Amino acid sequence: MDTAPAIEADNLVKHFGETVAVDGVSFTVPQGSVLGLLGPNGAGKTTTVRMMTTLTRPTSGTARVAGHDVVREPAAVRRSMGLTGQAATVDELLTGRENLRLVGALYGLSAAYIKRAGDELLERFSLADAGDRVVKTYSGGMRRRLDLAVSLIATPPVLFLDEPTTGLDPRSRVELWEVLRELVRDGTTLLLTTQYLEEADQLADRIVVVDRGTVIAEGTALELKDRSGRAALVVTVSHGDDLPRAEALLRTLVDEVHVDPAARQLTAPANGLRDMTRIAAAFDDTDLELDDLGLKRPSLDDVFLHLTGHKAEDEPTAETADRGEELVR
């Protein structure tokens, strides 16, 4: 098996008139892995995906999907990838099966194959009973799943998902994640865009953080968390009365201690496990009773704030504010 990257973006740039939507984005995605393109609304994620899926011509730079250049060999790129856009683009007036048949026929797949693969996909996405119903009657989560099923009818080796879970309730989201993990286990390479840090954390092997059209950080979720400041040690004492003594002890070991009486918690910066074992041993020598002692890594939220100076959900509208709140916490 050749080991060339499944996806390569090489200094992609896109201008819309005066506006620079994407300003030199590069990354590679090894075969069989998941890349999360993380960024707030308007960061250029969708435009990047549209360039990589041949829908929009780059102003400059290029990209390769399964080894094919998106500008010079768009047909070969289209044969190697599936795309699920931001809005579910399934046809509302068709049934689930008819949607699968339409796209399958456009791929030039045989009717027998479409029937077999379509049934399998409907089964896999828990849509078997709804397959002959008109999509208009589907829930948001069902539409998303059908949309993904349609993108998979020709089993593309590379799959692009543009904000696959935007607008889904938490349960549908977790279900969709499970399906995506399965696909990756079967060897599909995945590029997904998301504004939800949790989603990138859950699914992606590597994360590329984009903001205002440029890549501002890249790495695994762990690396990104490490980069944005040290981890914190959190000590929770069993009895609130012990707090002053615990604080005094901790101050002998670290420079800076933050006390939260309501939570009976002390927080101190810590450099990984070595600090933690040292502090744990010190507490073990006293008669202080602890509920918990542990390391807390910064969440991707903190990472984003650290990297960009603003929150992931920049200038949220009333509608997205609700959703963002719920999903980011």
Next chain:
Amino acid sequence: MTTLDRPEIVDTGLLRQSMTIVRRNLIHIKRMPEMLMDVTIQPVMFVLLFAYVFGGSIATAAPAGYREWLLPGIMGQTIAFASFIVAVGLTADIDKGVVDRMRSLPIHPAAVLVGRSISSLMHSSIGIVVMSLTGLVVGWRIRDGLADAVLAYLLLLMWGFAMIWIGIWVGSAMRSVEAVNGLMFTTMFPITFLANTFAPTEHMPTWLRTVAEWNPISSLVQAVRELWGNTGPAPDAAALPLHHPVVTTVIWTVAITAVVAPLALRSFQRRTQD
């Protein structure tokens, strides 16, 4: 890593891909038959309204009177509205991301437009059939030979083809179905009324008559009327196009296509590729 069996993707060519999209558009009509109202109930209503409300007060040269004379006019209007049908369908597909989804598939870049055009022509043809049947009921007849009759239907289809390009142009330029509706109602109704479609041009004020007689719709309607034997030749005072309606109609369809098609394609590409 397991490897899935990947099916062979076959390039079935523009025609089959377009027909796949046509089939999808026909399923839409099957699920929402009210989509056909614009080529069934609406023109039938026009026939009845004009024939019975105005019919008595408009004198024409048709053997069976105004109703026979009127029918080709309404056919002309119906086929002109083919542009409307294309525009609404295309805007809806662009708006909902269906066009993007299809463009991401390994199909011929023109398949989306060809499929949309063929289904819109089928849609309009249903209207032509309904009109013909309605006409037969209210007294319209084909009075000349078969060849002339067929030529008249061909002219209507050619006209429909030219209208498709206007539809693609408008459909790509407009951002919503509502905008298309607004634009098309405020342009297509005056254009199709400012002609010989519903009333003879002889009694119009001179300037209006000139406008109406040079209106391409008038040539089409005059051509179809003459070929079906629903009217005599245009009076001497009529403008030049009406004396050679068939040739003029052919010239118009070619000219509209030649001018609008490149604009439409550019507009479609700009809309979908950026």
